[in-house]
Amino acid sequence: MAVSLxxxxxxxxxxxxxxxxxxxxxYSGLRLDPFQHVVLKAxxxxxxxxxxxxxxxxxSTLVAKWYLIWRICQNPNIxxxxxxxxDSEVKxxxxxxxxxxxxxxxxxxxxxxxxxxxxxxxxxxxxxxxxHRQITDQQxxxxxxxxxxxxxxxxxxxxxxxxxxxxxxxxxxxxxxxxQQESDFNMGVQTGPAGYIWDIExxxxxxxxxxxxxxxxxxxxxxxxxxxxxxxxxxxxxYRKACLEGTVFHVDDLIHRKGCSPQELTPGKLxxxxxxxxxxxxYDCFEHDDENLPTERPIMPSRWSKKALEEQERSMGAIDFAxxxxxxxxxxxxxxxxxxxxxGGKRDxxxxxxxxxxxxxxxxxxxxxxxxxxxxxxxLGLDPSSGRKGESASWSAYxxxxxxxxxELRRRYVIDIFHAQxxxxxxxxxxxxxxxxxDIEGFWNxxxxxxxxxxxxxxxxxxxxxPRRQSFEMEHxxxxxGMETQVGNKWDPISGVSSMQSMVRDGxxxxxxxxxxxxxxxxxxxxxxxxxxxxxxxxxxxxxxANLGIRDSKSRxxxxxxxxxxxxxxxxxxxxx
Numbered sequence: 001m002a003v004s005l006x007x008x009x010x011x012x013x014x015x016x017x018x019x020x021x022x023x024x025x026x027y028s029g030l031r032l033d034p035f036q037h038v039v040l041k042a043x044x045x046x047x048x049x050x051x052x053x054x055x056x057x058x059x060s061t062l063v064a065k066w067y068l069i070w071r072i073c074q075n076p077n078i079x080x081x082x083x084x085x086x087d088s089e090v091k092x093x094x095x096x097x098x099x100x101x102x103x104x105x106x107x108x109x110x111x112x113x114x115x116x117x118x119x120x121x122x123x124x125x126x127x128x129x130x131x132h133r134q135i136t137d138q139q140x141x142x143x144x145x146x147x148x149x150x151x152x153x154x155x156x157x158x159x160x161x162x163x164x165x166x167x168x169x170x171x172x173x174x175x176x177x178x179x180q181q182e183s184d185f186n187m188g189v190q191t192g193p194a195g196y197i198w199d200i201e202x203x204x205x206x207x208x209x210x211x212x213x214x215x216x217x218x219x220x221x222x223x224x225x226x227x228x229x230x231x232x233x234x235x236x237x238x239y240r241k242a243c244l245e246g247t248v249f250h251v252d253d254l255i256h257r258k259g260c261s262p263q264e265l266t267p268g269k270l271x272x273x274x275x276x277x278x279x280x281x282x283y284d285c286f287e288h289d290d291e292n293l294p295t296e297r298p299i300m301p302s303r304w305s306k307k308a309l310e311e312q313e314r315s316m317g318a319i320d321f322a323x324x325x326x327x328x329x330x331x332x333x334x335x336x337x338x339x340x341x342x343x344g345g346k347r348d349x350x351x352x353x354x355x356x357x358x359x360x361x362x363x364x365x366x367x368x369x370x371x372x373x374x375x376x377x378x379x380l381g382l383d384p385s386s387g388r389k390g391e392s393a394s395w396s397a398y399x400x401x402x403x404x405x406x407x408e409l410r411r412r413y414v415i416d417i418f419h420a421q422x423x424x425x426x427x428x429x430x431x432x433x434x435x436x437x438x439d440i441e442g443f444w445n446x447x448x449x450x451x452x453x454x455x456x457x458x459x460x461x462x463x464x465x466x467p468r469r470q471s472f473e474m475e476h477x478x479x480x481x482g483m484e485t486q487v488g489n490k491w492d493p494i495s496g497v498s499s500m501q502s503m504v505r506d507g508x509x510x511x512x513x514x515x516x517x518x519x520x521x522x523x524x525x526x527x528x529x530x531x532x533x534x535x536x537x538x539x540x541x542x543x544x545x546a547n548l549g550i551r552d553s554k555s556r557x558x559x560x561x562x563x564x565x566x567x568x569x570x571x572x573x574x575x576x577x
Contacts, residue, residue, distance in 0.1 A: 050259030251535030353507030379549030397538035456482030
């Protein structure tokens with residue numbers, strides 16, 4: 001009988017340590033809402049995660065406190081760094097975690113004691129080292145830090161890094177502050193989770209070798225050191241993790257840079273971030289329907305009713321409420337293209353057709369129902385980067401549009417898009433005829449466009465004057481022209497992009513949105529266009545240039561070479577009409 005009780009107790013402990021929802025509800029007395037179940041699964045399984053949750057929806061209590069306590073009970077040898085937005089928040093949560101580990105009788109009975117003994121014990125607002133810890137690493141079980149002093153944890157190693165609400169109005173107030181926070185995060189946070197104390201077995205490519213149950217194999221871990229063999233949600237415990245959680249304040253803040261704009265995201269689903277090493281999980285304070293439109297049902301009815309949220313919006317104002325409770329950092333009154341113009345729908349008795357084509361994929365031309373065979377004119381727009389690569393370098397954006405020249409209503413069809421950080425030669429290769437050695441096909445090789453319009457600014461003059469581009473034009477009779485945007489009375493980008501408002505509003509821009517792959521590819525394009533002029537706008541600029549190329553479709557001008565002197569005469573650049 002005694003053996004049976006011991007076995008039963010061990011089975012219950014294992015169940016609680018593999019299910020954070022059961023653990024937290026049992027030891028905290030909280031009753032978690034369904035969206036919090038999804039949050040806990042993502043935080044548990046994703047090596048790098050950006051978590052966008054509405055304000056006052058329990059994210060700090062759930063993740064920065066109770067998830068962290070669950071991790072300590074799983075493995076008392078774990079090393080965690082917890083960064084919060086201010087010194088006062090750090091003290092508040094450090095004290096709350098310590099009190100739970102000292103006073104929660106059920107928790108102590110099953111997994112404690114936690115508080116260490118002796119005068120040298122680390123048990124304060126700066127760090128916590130639990131009683132059952134066996135390793136002698138210099139890093140404690142939990143190290144607490146505020147975002148004001150994030151540089152203090154530079155070089156500190158850990159198994160998991162949690163950043164809670166470190167994106168604030170103050171940290172996003174200027175471009176310099178946003179750049180500084182990203183730099184601090186990259187140097188202080190992302191370098192923290194860098195491996196175990198012990199070595200693990202790896203193959204010739206440096207990838208971990210797993211045992212038959214899927215666990216990594218330690219080479220030199222002492223046998224007496226405890227390391228759990230648990231499978232939360234059916235998978236081995238993940239270490240070397242980073243989680244950035246909070247609400248948005250600016251379309252170019254750290255959450256958007258590592259994650260992405262939530263405008264086209266479905267709440268509760270994981271997406272790839274702008275930093276592709278991160279997954280993104282987003283929630284609005286309202287549930288969304290099957291068309292991904294917000295309903296009037298709160299996601300956390302235990303705390304917020306529909307009436308309470310409406311009163312909160314009236315009190316805060318629509319813009320601040322959208323940021324704090326809906327994770328929408330864009331003031332729609334300031335953007336060039338309204339979301340409803342792009343996705344379609346009805347507002348104020350007006351029906352908008354939308355621009356998303358759910359039966360066409362990228363690379364496909366539309367199947368038009370008309371008697372006359374379409375005559376396609378293809379225009380490629382390029383917003384080039386500086387040609388310098390690295391984390392802070394700009395990105396190049398390509399947009400290929402097609403228009404049927406026989407149609408009375410000339411709808412613009414997005415055929416293909418591309419966005420990447422590229423070096424000088426790669427920018428040219430994608431624009432022109434590719435580079436087989438670098439596995440670049442090139443837009444010309446793929447589509448044989450009629451015209452390419454390239455933004456001509458100080459750092460990209462090299463592209464327009466490149467001998468490779470000049471010889472390409474003469475060989476293929478192609479038309480590649482430069483577009484001035486920053487000199488004298490040339491086109492102003494905001495005015496230029498705004499000139500496409502009626503096209504988008506009337507649904508005359510056709511964007512592939514057929515398969516999940518298409519929707520994933522379209523997401524950054526929709527983000528750039530939908531947020532313009534805020535945040536990243538590379539695709540919006542490239543779309544404008546491509547549209548200018550279509551306006552040029554009746555021009556016969558081409559670049560040419562003098563037959564006697566071999567001098568090259570490029571196509572005239574655009575001037576304001």
